[in-house]
Amino acid sequence: MSVELKLDGDKLTAYLTGDIDHHTAAGMRAEIDRALRQNSIKILTLDFSGVTFMDSSGIGLVMGRQKLACELGGRCRVADPPAYISKVMKISGIGRLCEIVDTRAPVRTGSHRAGGEEQ
Amino acid sequence: MKKCINEMKLSFSAVSENEAFSRACVSSFVALLDPYISELAELKTAVSEAVTNCIVHAYRGQPGGVVWIHMRLYSDRRVYIKIRDKGCGIADIDRAMQPLFTTAPEEERAGLGFAVMESFTDQLRVRSSRQRGTTVVMEKTLSEKEKDGYSDLQDTAAGGRKLRAGTSLC
Numbered sequence: 469m470s471v472e473l474k475l476d477g478d479k480l481t482a483y484l485t486g487d488i489d490h491h492t493a494a495g496m497r498a499e500i501d502r503a504l505r506q507n508s509i510k511i512l513t514l515d516f517s518g519v520t521f522m523d524s525s526g527i528g529l530v531m532g533r534q535k536l537a538c539e540l541g542g543r544c545r546v547a548d549p550p551a552y553i554s555k556v557m558k559i560s561g562i563g564r565l566c567e568i569v570d571t572r573a574p575v576r577t578g579s580h581r582a583g584g585e586e587q
Numbered sequence: 588m589k590k591c592i593n594e595m596k597l598s599f600s601a602v603s604e605n606e607a608f609s610r611a612c613v614s615s616f617v618a619l620l621d622p623y624i625s626e627l628a629e630l631k632t633a634v635s636e637a638v639t640n641c642i643v644h645a646y647r648g649q650p651g652g653v654v655w656i657h658m659r660l661y662s663d664r665r666v667y668i669k670i671r672d673k674g675c676g677i678a679d680i681d682r683a684m685q686p687l688f689t690t691a692p693e694e695e696r697a698g699l700g701f702a703v704m705e706s707f708t709d710q711l712r713v714r715s716s717r718q719r720g721t722t723v724v725m726e727k728t729l730s731e732k733e734k735d736g737y738s739d740l741q742d743t744a745a746g747g748r749k750l751r752a753g754t755s756l757c
Contacts, residue, residue, distance in 0.1 A: 490643060523700075525696075527699055528695035
């Protein structure tokens with residue numbers, strides 16, 4: 469598990485990698501929140517493309533970051549969750565709370581999206 | 588017809604490092620049935636929810652807790668998983684099973700554990716008694732393999748078969 473942060477003006481992207489569970493979420497949360505508080509962020513993007521596993525702890529992670537980003541005057545979005553993670557997100561209805569984007573879509577030519585079981 | 592063809596029991600300390608360990612164990616045991624990767628991901632997620640509940644809720648502030656997992660694989664490709672703790676128990680199971688209900692919002696628990704277990708398995712049963720603990724039983728029947736026969740099981744155990752690549756992980 470790790471999180472890599474990239475700051476671009478008022479945009480912060482957190483690249484999450486590895487498994488997200490109750491054990492690993494706490495560390496990710498602390499790192500993202502520190503960067504959120506230290507900078508004036510309008511858009512926080514949680515990039516899930518490198519996540520290998522996620523249970524509902526990941527939903528808590530998104531909900532919490534969305535809440536904090538809002539409190540600090542910004543918003544949070546989720547990018548590129550693999551198919552099996554999308555399922556957990558769908559159950560949670562997190563899509564109603566924050567935008568889920570596919571940043572890789574425009575550069576793709578075929579329909580062979582990684583994690584392609586998603587309809 | 589519904590014969591138990593394999594069984595395992597596991598017990599481990601209720602510490603959060605073991606969430607990943609328990610998933611790995613369940614995953615490699617279920618792999619003997621040569622599941623689709625999506626089915627395996629669903630079972631791993633359901634198990635992770637149940638085990639996390641034991642660690643976060645059952646033994647809250649109570650060191651030395653133990654989590655037990657008992658698994659059986661049946662000849663009809665049914666997977667039986669029982670996850671048990673001897674923790675504080677659940678005061679109101681119906682309420683606990685309601686989506687978004689959580690007793691630990693400060694830890695950013697989403698209150699979706701049971702909803703995920705329910706969605707990712709065919710059957711979920713929860714028994715609990717105060718101060719004695721909670722038992723969660725989940726069952727899921729894996730989809731049929733392209734070619735039949737459980738003779739493949741030996742091959743699988745020997746590492747001869749790979750997981751079906753019907754779906755890709757990422």
